[in-house]
Amino acid sequence: MQPFPWLGFGLGLRPPHFQEVLDGAPGVDWFEILSENFMVAGGKPCHYLAQIRADYPIVMHGVSMNIGSADPLDMDYLHRLKALMIHIEPAWVSDHLCWTGVAGYNSHDLLPLPLTQGVLDHLCERIHRVQDYLGRPLVLENASTYLEFAQADYSEPEFLNQLSQRSGCRLLLDLNNIYVSSRNHGFDANGYLDAIAQEAVVQFHLAGHTDYGDYVIDTHDHPIVDPVWALFERAVRRFGPVSTMIERDDHIPPFAELVTELGRARTMATPHWPPGRHNVDAR
Template sequence: MTATQLGFGLGLRTPHYGDFMSAAQRVDWLEVISENYLVPGGKPLFFLDRIRRDYPMVMHGVSLSIGSTDALDHSYLEQLRTLIERVEPAWVSDHLCWTGVAGLNLHDLCPLPYTRSMLDHLCERVDQVQLALGRTLVLENVSSYVSYCCDEMPEWEFIAQLCARSGCELLLDVNNVYVNSINHGFDARTFIDAIPADRVRQIHLAGHEDHGKYIIDTHDHPICDAVWELYAHTLRRIGHRPTLIERDDHIPPLQELVAELDAARALAAATLKRDYAAA
């Protein structure tokens, strides 16, 4: 079993390039934001190639816009394919959302309506993307701050049906489940208990900002206790999955994130009675 299948990873961020270049870190694998490397050359690709030599990687996109009603952007998929050939990632993920229509990109992960017609649309698109990329697509559940009047089912049922019908896999973001449970008033465990365990390829953990009325998925804080508890519940329900901590703002020194990753290892070890120490 490879480190990627087994272990604990971090999102690769620019301020940590030097740390990963200069010494071995207690990190089993890295997740890179695909769009950051869809550039012709220069520093981004130089560091990507250098760090890839030492770490297994997965690619995580933000612009696939799988749920958009615009036509799929095949030039983007072609760029992704080129990057996949370069990185040879263990898997490729993006978000279960839409990011724009009419040729525009809002650069945000906009929520989908949980309707049967959207499911039909998604199944067709997932099929096209999987064909274009030649691999199973992994999709992440997103945080949201609105729900649509036209919704016909809860988010967890929508996701379960999508996985069953399309063959895609799930990047289960435990923080996003927690955020949505507060913003939309449901029991986060109901969500976790309903998702198809055998379709979960990866887990995300992250911090958020509590604005009282709403919790915002900012990725700029350490993971809070409630999300750690939900992670433990997830582990009991589905077993271990490659787990990654995301931090996108107020990025601390790498060792702080490595320590947070150690906490995830320790929690997994205690919950599942197995040893998840770094290799």
């Protein structure tokens, strides 16, 4: 598989923090943007992004590729995505393994896919086409799920491994999503993590969620909880150096709080990841 740079420890780039990032963000190595927020011509967010990109590596992360849908690929969306990619030269481009709509309707939600052979074949064909169009491998994230289909030919880790091996895509492993889904469906989060192919993973997401007791919702509006930190520590030992970032999309705290939380990830990983591993300039 094509090597990816190891970027270190990053944060999601959010508007309340633009100016602080420009003023200097010690403790943060890189930033991830929500692609759709910048797929426009001009505007204040793009103005800030251009300045931040001059100082930090950027990763593009989308929510609307609709890779799992039965609809034709949205070539207008892909054209705008590619234009942004060419403009900011991200370390990689990612989206979610899901579908977001059908028959032209966008649900604005990340909907689950049946883990069947037919869906795997469908996804691989579409991923090949997107990768050919973008001229680079796609990175896909495991989504949190709240229901399961009655029919499945694979467990989710088996499905992800097959998808990566067959299509050449890589995986963004969202550790909070693994925990959320494990609580909702009753599977072992550690076993899920251990079953993922090591060579497929190029990024970790860490985030918070809302716990309702009988079920858990991936809301990105709370600090990271101890069971997710424990899963991260296990992932650090299993996968070695993987670019790691924290997502926060609501109840966004002061920038310094997120940097402190990111520092915990760095502290946990440092004993297991060799010094100087952050040695690829992705700017």
